[in-house]
Amino acid sequence: RYGLAEEEHQVGVVTGLAWTSVGGDLLHIEGLKLPGKGRMKTTGKLGDVMKESIDAASSYVRSISPQIGVKPTVFDKIDIHVHVPDGATPKDGPSAGLAMVTSIVSVLTGIPVRKDIAMTGEVSLRGNAMPIGGLKEKLLAALRGGIKTVLIPQDNEKDLADIPDNVKDGLEIIAVKHVSEVLKLALIEEPEAIEWDEAAEEAAAAALKKEEGAGATAH
Amino acid sequence: RYGLAEEEHQVGVVTGLAWTSVGGDLLHIEGLKLPGKGRMKTTGKLGDVMKESIDAASSYVRSISPQIGVKPTVFDKIDIHVHVPDGATPKDGPSAGLAMVTSIVSVLTGIPVRKDIAMTGEVSLRGNAMPIGGLKEKLLAALRGGIKTVLIPQDNEKDLADIPDNVKDGLEIIAVKHVSEVLKLALIEEPEAIEWDEAAEEAAAAALKKEEGAGATAH
Amino acid sequence: RYGLAEEEHQVGVVTGLAWTSVGGDLLHIEGLKLPGKGRMKTTGKLGDVMKESIDAASSYVRSISPQIGVKPTVFDKIDIHVHVPDGATPKDGPSAGLAMVTSIVSVLTGIPVRKDIAMTGEVSLRGNAMPIGGLKEKLLAALRGGIKTVLIPQDNEKDLADIPDNVKDGLEIIAVKHVSEVLKLALIEEPEAIEWDEAAEEAAAAALKKEEGAGATAH
Amino acid sequence: RYGLAEEEHQVGVVTGLAWTSVGGDLLHIEGLKLPGKGRMKTTGKLGDVMKESIDAASSYVRSISPQIGVKPTVFDKIDIHVHVPDGATPKDGPSAGLAMVTSIVSVLTGIPVRKDIAMTGEVSLRGNAMPIGGLKEKLLAALRGGIKTVLIPQDNEKDLADIPDNVKDGLEIIAVKHVSEVLKLALIEEPEAIEWDEAAEEAAAAALKKEEGAGATAH
Amino acid sequence: RYGLAEEEHQVGVVTGLAWTSVGGDLLHIEGLKLPGKGRMKTTGKLGDVMKESIDAASSYVRSISPQIGVKPTVFDKIDIHVHVPDGATPKDGPSAGLAMVTSIVSVLTGIPVRKDIAMTGEVSLRGNAMPIGGLKEKLLAALRGGIKTVLIPQDNEKDLADIPDNVKDGLEIIAVKHVSEVLKLALIEEPEAIEWDEAAEEAAAAALKKEEGAGATAH
Amino acid sequence: RYGLAEEEHQVGVVTGLAWTSVGGDLLHIEGLKLPGKGRMKTTGKLGDVMKESIDAASSYVRSISPQIGVKPTVFDKIDIHVHVPDGATPKDGPSAGLAMVTSIVSVLTGIPVRKDIAMTGEVSLRGNAMPIGGLKEKLLAALRGGIKTVLIPQDNEKDLADIPDNVKDGLEIIAVKHVSEVLKLALIEEPEAIEWDEAAEEAAAAALKKEEGAGATAH
Numbered sequence A, B, C, D, E, F: 001r002y003g004l005a006e007e008e009h010q011v012g013v014v015t016g017l018a019w020t021s022v023g024g025d026l027l028h029i030e031g032l033k034l035p036g037k038g039r040m041k042t043t044g045k046l047g048d049v050m051k052e053s054i055d056a057a058s059s060y061v062r063s064i065s066p067q068i069g070v071k072p073t074v075f076d077k078i079d080i081h082v083h084v085p086d087g088a089t090p091k092d093g094p095s096a097g098l099a100m101v102t103s104i105v106s107v108l109t110g111i112p113v114r115k116d117i118a119m120t121g122e123v124s125l126r127g128n129a130m131p132i133g134g135l136k137e138k139l140l141a142a143l144r145g146g147i148k149t150v151l152i153p154q155d156n157e158k159d160l161a162d163i164p165d166n167v168k169d170g171l172e173i174i175a176v177k178h179v180s181e182v183l184k185l186a187l188i189e190e191p192e193a194i195e196w197d198e199a200a201e202e203a204a205a206a207a208l209k210k211e212e213g214a215g216a217t218a219h
């Protein structure tokens, strides 16, 4: 089933686009949330640059967590596992950054990702979509795999001139500048923000302490 | 005794199938549960890809633990050790993923694994069975080793056309799409699910705290 | 958008200047503050020397934290993530030290960095600006990228003799001896110092203990 | 004294058999129990495969600890150090597995190991004795070193046909299928099992908590 | 400013002397004390031998801490960062040991180091000054850099015969046997010893416990 | 001062004997005890085999600690640093094992080591003295360095036949079988044993808990 669009909207499952010496391919990114201690686990023979892009994606998501309705304190109680099958094929590069952000947000909010959308784009620590290489090969792989919509960085829009018309006709290609646009397009519903300021944070911390204290001295 | 089917149904012991430059072979996977702190230990000269497949198997099992009757909190109190003898032979690849999941589920539930079944298939973080290579060599090894039933990924079903008839006659070959089918076929009885939602989780945590508190201040 | 000045004043975002075998380039340094435990995370395919320069920058900032209005105790409750896109390009060298200090101070104080300023210079553990190489290529890249003001180490002022006039005319070039000058020029407002002596420190520690104690025994 | 049988029955000291490019040799395995935190330390220039065989031996022993009269909770309070002199000679391979199990069991139970016995055999995580190479060279080394009895895996019994008669006459060679047979033959007395079920475990944990609690609030 | 004597007496800043294939040079060692947990951080592209010399210097200083007026318990509450600019030049060797000790003592006591003194010499774990290589090149660099006084190990005194007279005339060269002499010469005032025996230690520990206890149960 | 006997009896300072491609040499081993958490730190460009020999020495000493008058609980409160100058010369091999044991025992007991004694010999985990290479070169270095007495393993006694008479006349050479003999000969007085059984251990643990509890709730 590699190289084909997903069959259902699923939580944490995002389709990225890879570009290798033998052409483009779909990248089936899987995120999972586990009870834990704030660790990030990655598997799938990922190179250092792809692992760093997951780190950056994770820090970005953490920095906007109230905007997606997730209390920052949640991060200390879970681990997130990102896996990219197939496990025997080496993968690297930063261009799955937007997809990593989308997977992590989906996992944290429980909101599924649209099944027939794919995306490519590096992500900065501020959530900006940054340009990638191999656009043509990636779009061909998306078309071949039954993808309907592809999100690309706005800085790559100029490269569309070189893409064959049949590819551009077969796909809805949307240029994005920022993760916020990606989330609106890729998640089946929009996350709702919560209030979270330093006061809220301290109240949460105090409540936690009280609870622990109560447990610890319940006579 | 390498290369032969197990003599008894055993907890944590699963027969995988390896494919190397010198042909196929049985892979005797051994799982063990120990009192611990949620660590995963692996031995048997395993390569990084096989170790990652064990990590993915472990996260998958953890994510479905209530469905197999295991409280998620159990994972913090045990270590799991997966060993693949013989210890001097290097082993690698993701294709033992389904077998790893089966070993870990057997270890956690205490339900033995059928002795005359073998399996091959990568596992995704969502429990999907994913295609593998070397099907012919693996089936030959299974036949040679006295295996009766072999589970293969559905995506490999098309490769059965190239398998000699005597092999297909000598083995029951079952194509599976998902770990859930594997567990039904490979365990001698089916795990029973428990209720586990966030409320249950919080109640468990509270009880734990109370218990610790009571211990800590028992006047 | 690589190689161009930032479009807005932003917190934690500083423009450094890189010098590689193919010429000069802008380095878009991104800092982020996260709830945490005093860890420093770095991404962007950074070499060991650049990572060490971030370590030195971080220790320097920590040593002057009361002068920038930041309680030293803050450092135990946050992690700082410094990322330098693009993630696939290796970066190394100590010459982004002043920029790293500026990013970390901006992140800690919440004061944005001027968007049309760039800087180059190693930083010592005492905050001194130390000389760098490739001044000409760096200034050319700054000019090309729409930068208005460039901060350089005073020890490099002598190298300005070799810089073409059009570059010197197109940029305001300011030589600095110490981080304190950099912060005055690069932040949109100056951080205000707080009182912090050992007595303050002990009072803070005592208050913390009291608070924790109160939480832990709140009957 | 290398290459000679031990002079006394000693706790934790087991004679293994090595097979190298220059022939067979005795391997003097030394185990030691120290107050600690459940760590395993290994020294003696051991290769990764031998270290993994010690890991597997340790997990196996831990899994059977009530059968050898050792409370599982003991493991959290001790470290075990396994050393194989001489420290300058590299050693590797899984074939000392049975000897490692025997050393660890002797150390934990305090029961000495017979001085004139040697053993060779890989151990599985279930305690099975698994076949090894170099049987002839190992038996020659045993004879040369004054060993009286040698334990070998049953799967190697077929190789005895190739062993010279004088060697077979000079040694009592016993084929074993499982660690349980090894322990009966190698320890000077048999370990006595204790009762240990989950109830016992929980009672122990509760007692521990009470004790700690009592200490922590002793008014 | 590399290669020149410091302009002021500064805390933690010590001038060492390096000897490389291209001659001698000044080594500007910077030490900094930060709130922490007893960690030692080193930066400046230091080789393993120089890092070990910092470890040895640190242990030595810790072992004499009451003699320099520093309570041993201080070490658990601080981190020490030693940086040697410039960050892009690899540095190695044990000969900066005396300088490392001096920097750490200055940092811990807050007593500045004389600005026009430089020193070279390995340090043993007992504080002995041990011989170094490249004395001639190092002295030339010191002279060139405006240094007035150079401390060298007594075991190198015999090498002074080969040093040109103009160098010996331009520098005050003092041979030392032990760190205690170095500290007397290099710090602008002498550290004052405190009383510290096991009784003091236990009293401190008890006081700490009481304080923590008081905090933890302050009703 | 390398290559010469020590000038005084010192705590933790032991003279070992090295054998390299350029002949024998004295090895000045320095041990130091620091407040800590049971860690072992080693410096001096030591190879893995020498580091392992220090690990083995340390475990051995820990296993006999009551016999040398040291409570086993002491080990959790101290770190031990073993340094072997000069720091730029690589050192390796197991033959300093007896010297490492002697240094650690001296450090723990505070009993100085005789200054004019040197020793060579690997140590097993049971304290046995095991044979070493390069005896002739080592004895020559000892003689040259002003050493009076050299301890060698009994298994090397046979090699004395090849040693020139002037060397044997100039040194008192004592063959030893076990660490216990080494300690009697090398320390200026013998350590006195303390009583230490499991009951003592539990009493100590209980006292510790009480003390901590008292501190933690001192109203």
Ligand SMILES: [Ca+2]
Pocket (backbone or CB within 6 Å): A002, A003, A025, A026
């Ligand atoms: Ca593919």
Ligand SMILES: [Ca+2]
Pocket (backbone or CB within 6 Å): A017, A018, A019, A092, A093, A094, A095, A096
């Ligand atoms: Ca990619």
Ligand SMILES: [Ca+2]
Pocket (backbone or CB within 6 Å): B002, B003, B025, B026
């Ligand atoms: Ca096999």
Ligand SMILES: [Ca+2]
Pocket (backbone or CB within 6 Å): B017, B018, B019, B092, B093, B094, B095, B096
């Ligand atoms: Ca495989």
Ligand SMILES: [Ca+2]
Pocket (backbone or CB within 6 Å): C002, C003, C025
């Ligand atoms: Ca660029």
Ligand SMILES: [Ca+2]
Pocket (backbone or CB within 6 Å): C002, C003, C025, C026, C027, C028, C085, C086
């Ligand atoms: Ca750039």
Ligand SMILES: [Ca+2]
Pocket (backbone or CB within 6 Å): C017, C018, C019, C092, C093, C094, C095, C096
């Ligand atoms: Ca740079």
Ligand SMILES: [Ca+2]
Pocket (backbone or CB within 6 Å): D002, D003, D025, D026
């Ligand atoms: Ca041998």
Ligand SMILES: [Ca+2]
Pocket (backbone or CB within 6 Å): D017, D018, D019, D092, D093, D094, D095, D096
């Ligand atoms: Ca072996």
Ligand SMILES: [Ca+2]
Pocket (backbone or CB within 6 Å): E002, E003, E025, E026
């Ligand atoms: Ca220089």
Ligand SMILES: [Ca+2]
Pocket (backbone or CB within 6 Å): E017, E018, E019, E092, E093, E094, E095, E096
């Ligand atoms: Ca040096």
Ligand SMILES: [Ca+2]
Pocket (backbone or CB within 6 Å): F002, F003, F025, F026, F086
């Ligand atoms: Ca020497």
